[in-house]
Amino acid sequence: MTAREWWAGGERTLGTALGRLVEADYAGASLLPDWDRAHVLAHLAGNADALTNLLTWARTGVETPMYPSAGARDAEIARRAALSPADLEAEVLGSTRRLADAVAALPEEAWTAEVRTFQGRTVPATEVFWIRSREVWVHAVDLDAGVGFTDVPDGVLAALVDEVFATWTRQGVLPEVTVFGGDREWGAGGPAVAGSLADVAGWVTGRTAGEGLRCDGPLPALPRWL
């Protein structure tokens, strides 16, 4: 599967999770400590808009950042999270449709144009597919609406664990652990931790306490991811 297929499947799965939520669910807890489901959905809408901005940048050559500032990003999440469930659902669907339209409208040559993520990384426009895949798949799980890491394609799970380890390395906080998931391996030294890709991804992203994983002794503590 290509990252573009991961993205399309992730948007479908997010739509399925969204469709399962009734009004009263929006104020319910997500799997993230500080956000209810409405905040997760508000963030997903804002992320779609932000990635649409990157595709505008790639198409026009005019610098169009994902968000004007961290403060503006957070204020927009708070604004949308306070909407009625019906209005928030419409914002999520509208923003994902605008992103899909921007994808469809981007000329072939513009996909290699360089843009900058909110974290300051310079990437080709094609990276939008991975960034959005990561967001829709992980946050579809965070909605706690019947989607789990076992529903996420193996390629997405492996790329997710790659990204977590790369982030820890960049931040200088790589823990001493060797992780085996599926037929893949990450890290070096420390205790060996093994399990399914889904259980590994849930653990390294901080979504689970490591249920389903095997280790000689207690699981090591992990730094936060993002």
Ligand code: ZN
């Ligand atoms: Zn996110």
